[in-house]
Amino acid sequence: MKDSPIKYRLIKTEKHTGARLGEIITPHGTFPTPMFMPVGTLATVKTQSPEELKEMGAGIILSNTYHLWLRPGDELVKKAGGLHKFMNWDQPILTDSGGFQVFSLADTRKIEEEGVHFKSHLNGAPLFLSPEKAIQIQNNLGSDIMMSFDECPQFYQPYDYVKASVERTSRWAERGLNAHANKDRQGLFGIVQGAGFEDLRRQSARDLVSMDFPGYSIGGLAVGESHEEMNAVLDFTTSMLPTNKPRYLMGVGAPDSLIDGVIRGIDMFDCVLPTRIARNGTCMTSRGRLVVKNAQYAEDFRPLDENCDCYTCKNYTRAYIRHLIKCDETFGMRLTSTHNLHFLINLMKNVRQAIMDDNLLEFRQDFCEAYGYNKE
Ligand SMILES: CN(C)CCSCc1cc(N)cc2c(=O)[nH]c(N)nc12
Ligand SMILES: [Zn+2]
Numbered sequence: 500m501k502d503s504p505i506k507y508r509l510i511k512t513e514k515h516t517g518a519r520l521g522e523i524i525t526p527h528g529t530f531p532t533p534m535f536m537p538v539g540t541l542a543t544v545k546t547q548s549p550e551e552l553k554e555m556g557a558g559i560i561l562s563n564t565y566h567l568w569l570r571p572g573d574e575l576v577k578k579a580g581g582l583h584k585f586m587n588w589d590q591p592i593l594t595d596s597g598g599f600q601v602f603s604l605a606d607t608r609k610i611e612e613e614g615v616h617f618k619s620h621l622n623g624a625p626l627f628l629s630p631e632k633a634i635q636i637q638n639n640l641g642s643d644i645m646m647s648f649d650e651c652p653q654f655y656q657p658y659d660y661v662k663a664s665v666e667r668t669s670r671w672a673e674r675g676l677n678a679h680a681n682k683d684r685q686g687l688f689g690i691v692q693g694a695g696f697e698d699l700r701r702q703s704a705r706d707l708v709s710m711d712f713p714g715y716s717i718g719g720l721a722v723g724e725s726h727e728e729m730n731a732v733l734d735f736t737t738s739m740l741p742t743n744k745p746r747y748l749m750g751v752g753a754p755d756s757l758i759d760g761v762i763r764g765i766d767m768f769d770c771v772l773p774t775r776i777a778r779n780g781t782c783m784t785s786r787g788r789l790v791v792k793n794a795q796y797a798e799d800f801r802p803l804d805e806n807c808d809c810y811t812c813k814n815y816t817r818a819y820i821r822h823l824i825k826c827d828e829t830f831g832m833r834l835t836s837t838h839n840l841h842f843l844i845n846l847m848k849n850v851r852q853a854i855m856d857d858n859l860l861e862f863r864q865d866f867c868e869a870y871g872y873n874k875e
Contacts, residue, residue, distance in 0.1 A: 503713035505686030530558025565597035581641030704739035773839035
């Protein structure tokens with residue numbers, strides 16, 4: 500896409516892996532890659548203010564087409580001046596297309612060439628999403644990076660089902676591109692599907708690359724397959740994509756998956772993990788997961804992570820946070836969410852440095868040993 504508002508600048512490739520250091524330029528600012536993107540499904544990254552997100556180095560956040568279409572409605576957000584104004588976030592925003600939520604949330608859905616008929620997960624009302632509708636909603640939201648409407652098949656679906664699904668997703672991508680109203684202000688990514696089948700991933704990538712999207716998402720992963728299966732798909736998929744465009748691995752992930760995705764040439768990641776596990780007091784630390792609710796921390800007056808410089812670790816102890824979580828105090832979830840988001844954003848900062856220093860594999864070895872991953 501010649502005049503796309505989304506530009507990728509490749510700065511350096513890491514000497515021993517497929518990892519790359521880059522930056523993505525958008526109408527709302529530029530962010531470095533590889534980057535972890537906090538998820539703000541309902542126009543808020545749960546418990547965090549925009550100022551706190553900027554403070555911790557969040558370069559871009561996610562929001563969600565399906566959820567915002569249902570509540571408060573994309574027309575309302577448009578009337579408010581778009582998502583940036585509505586949620587007081589003046590940096591880049593990426594929205595998913597709603598496809599995934601229809602397949603993961605909605606009851607009784609019927610997939611047709613035209614689009615998907617399903618029932619609202621909120622009140623059971625009949626709904627219909629098509630590629631054109633998904634693009635129109637994202638145009639109304641005004642996100643900087645939009646996603647094509649796709650089907651995310653389960654990883655273990657039979658070959659013939661996945662083949663038909665990939666071919667329909669490619670047709671949907673083209674329809675979405677034709678329906679895109681703000682090509683000068685919003686970039687649209689194609690989403691590569693194909694489950695674990697190399698030839699179907701190649702067919703999907705070839706179809707989408709021929710449409711010249713400004714960036715490409717790798718979908719259909721982080722849907723229950725093993726870590727090894729995900730890595731195997733990435734091993735052959737990223738090389739099918741152009742090197743001068745960003746690659747976004749959707750729905751990933753845990754610290755080891757982020758590092759392994761970067762090694763295989765991924766630039767962008769998103770996952771609800773940090774805020775989701777924070778709500779029940781589970782924290783990611785440099786020494787592995789710590790469930791602060793556990794009794795062993797009742798009189799532990801150390802920070803969650805003695806190697807962390809986040810607001811939570813600089814000011815509060817495990818004992819205090821455990822007390823708040825046990826009493827269902829909202830501030831407890833705020834503190835654990837702050838720490839977990841900071842942990843993944845900071846991990847990506849350290850990974851970018853390791854790419855600069857050409858020692859990403861040593862970094863991975865040290866990180867995984869300290870975290871307790873029994874890596875080979
Ligand atoms: C906030 N996030 C949970 C939502 C953004 S990522 C959602 C998401 C996650 C995963 N794993 C696969 C896919 C996929 O194949 N297609 C789409 N459109 N979205 C996906
Ligand atoms: Zn911390």
